[in-house]
Amino acid sequence: MARFGNPSLNVPGVGQSEVSIYPNPVKKPVVIHAPGQSIYRVQFLSMTGQVLEDFSMSVVDRTTLTPRGLHHGVGLIKVYTNAGVITRPVLFAD
Numbered sequence: 001m002a003r004f005g006n007p008s009l010n011v012p013g014v015g016q017s018e019v020s021i022y023p024n025p026v027k028k029p030v031v032i033h034a035p036g037q038s039i040y041r042v043q044f045l046s047m048t049g050q051v052l053e054d055f056s057m058s059v060v061d062r063t064t065l066t067p068r069g070l071h072h073g074v075g076l077i078k079v080y081t082n083a084g085v086i087t088r089p090v091l092f093a094d
Helices: none
Strands: 020-022 030-033 039-046 051-060 062-065 073-081 084-092
Touching: 030 073, 039 062, 051 062
Parallel strands: none
Antiparallel strands: 020 030, 030 062, 039 051, 039 073, 073 084
């Protein structure tokens, strides 16, 4: 049987609902919270996959970031945790 979808959703215990990103539309600063997980990297991406901002950090379950150079429009936030990678669509606001 073929499986389709986001590979990060196939990791046991990791789900899109387990990471909170707010506010959305994303303004500065943005808070990312992953209860019970350890965040070690966050990327802000354009819809074409271009990395707009890349943050590495000490292992935390909650972080507040102030990205620069984000233009108004739809983009992605990729959160790297000890349990897997979670990608969320967001609206970047000025």
